[in-house]
Amino acid sequence: MSAARIYFGNIYSALLTVAVGMKITFKHLFTPSVTIQYPEVKLKMPERARNRLYVNIDDCIGCDQCAMACPVDCISIDTIKSTPDQDLGATSTGHKKRLHVPKFDIDIAKCCYCGLCVYPCPTECIVMTDVYEFSEFDRHDLIYHFSVMTPGEIELAKAKLKKSEEEAAAKKAAAAAAAKAVPAAGTAPVPQIKSDGGSPPQPPTPSTPT
Amino acid sequence: MDAIQNLGVWGSILIAVLLSAIPIVFILLYALVTLYMEMKVAAHMQDRVAYMRTGWHGVLQPFADILKLLQKEDIISRQADRALFILSPYVVFIGTYAGFAAIPFSSIYIGSNINLGAFFIVAASSLVVIGILMGGWASNNKWSIFGAMRSAAQMISYEIPTALAILVAVMITGSLNLQDVTRFQEGGIQNWLLFGGPLPLMQKILIIPFTLITFLILFIASLAEVNRTPFDLPEAESELVQGFNTEYSGMRFAMFYLAEYANMFLVSGVAVALFLGGWSSPFGSFLSGPIWGIFWFIGKGMALVFLQIWIRWTLPRLRVDQLMYTSWKVLTPFLFVCIIAVGLILVL
DSSP states (O other), X not given: OOHHHHHHHHHHHHHHXXXXXXXXXXXXXXXXXXXXXXXXXXXXXXXXXXXXXXXXGGGOOOOOHHHXXXXXXXXXXXXXXXXXXXXXXXXXXXXXXXXXXXXXXXXXXXXXXXXXXXXXXXXXXXXXXXXXXXXXXSGGGGEEEXXXXXXXXXXXXXXXXXXXXXXXXXXXXXXHHHHHHHHHTOSOOOOOOOTTTSOOOOOOOOXXXX | OHHHHHTHHHHHHHHHHHHHHHHHHHHHHHHHHHHHHHHHHXXXXXXXXXXXXXXXXXXTHHHHHHHHXXXXXXXXXXXXXXXXXXHHHHHHHHHHHHHGGGOBSSSSOBSOOOTTHHHHHHHHTTHHHHHHHHHHHHTTOHHHHHHHHHHHHHHHHXXXXXXXXXXXXXXXXXXXXXXXXXXXXXXXXXXXXGGTOSOOHHHHHHHHHHHHHHHHHHHHHHHHHTTXXXXXXXXXXXXXXXXXXXXXXXXXXXXXXHHHHHHHHHHHHHHHHHHSOTTSOTTTTTTOSHHHHHHHHHHHHXXXXXXXXXXXXXXXXXXXXXXXXXXXXXXXXXXXHXXXXXXXXXHO
């Protein structure tokens, strides 16, 4: 290819590409734009979008699985055991609730929206909703408190637990004391039927073991 | 003229000042419109909308931009050369504004009816090169000086195609006075120099390819004069921040910006006056007259400005060596051929 051919070929291709490019941009001048005027118009989220967490606290059995599954440790749960005489009811999935949940905090600022906490929940009470507009002015407003127990109820539950623990401890202490008395008597005496007919067996008299 | 002389010295000075202030009013209004047009055209070419919140569809946005620039802090770095730094936006603007003196807005209004109109415009817009070099040097910033030197090289090398293209038009009409050139093209679209001018048919047919090429080259060279894409290496926004503009803030930057838009209209105005019939109506005598002339001139000027905006959002930037190659090895030889051809056709 001679230099002249290359030279004119370059000029021709330059002009052609400019013309083609300008035709495309001109066409795009009249295509409708793809911008939507948020916040008047909002895009619809997909069905399984992973946005803000929601906890249905009535279904929570306090198993702590979600807190353990969270990779950034944004869920913190406290539980209080309930005593056998309390009836906390059942969840909507049929699980019997045995633990009070006085504290169920999710720091939504730490949450990485991975959804790992949703699967381990036995009652499906923690879900990811499609809410994405939840900014706050104060960072501490981003710690969501899901528990609905009032301080009075919490005190009551703790008191009940303490009482039942104390009773159990007392019972245990009494049983331990009673058990301590048994080995001091040596082998347990076999009750002998006396010939004098029907007198109750005498309690064994303490004697020193040989 | 007699009325002006009767007013005495101060009166005539006042009249002169008022007449020369008309282009600056025009430039300010035109800058607002062009700012809005640029952002809207740019947005729609990219399938998006531009500002929608300031006023209906963003019409108040240029005012907001200017207010923002006005209230910014005026920062001059300590190592900067103060005198040159402060002076350079004004030199750039003066170079551009001086060119407006010789543009015929209408048959009744031309800032200054110089017989060397086109030559004066080319000379006055060379002041812009000095202003840019001053700005880049005085900023005491490596990127600014790169931008300034590239800009100087670019503008000087593209002044040659500009001048030669103007020469072609002048050859056909025989006068450098832009008002005369425009009057030469009166009478309708077939008389525009773009289509050969009011010449006998045989000459006209022979000359049309050369005038078309010349107009195209004039347009490309004027893009380079204004530092617009694809020749905007001096303000290569992704490479040099803003080139020589980097250290300027607030009102000084606004001055550079205004000078750039004014320059856009200046070179469009020159191309319109020389090749597209200036203020004459394309329909001949229909819709022509002094006031209609202003409308036609500004309309054609804005059409060329739209073309410049359109090209800006289509093409990527040229490298500096491609830029130089285009000017010296493509545009100038083609123009030499055009000059010789047009000269021969006119003579024979």
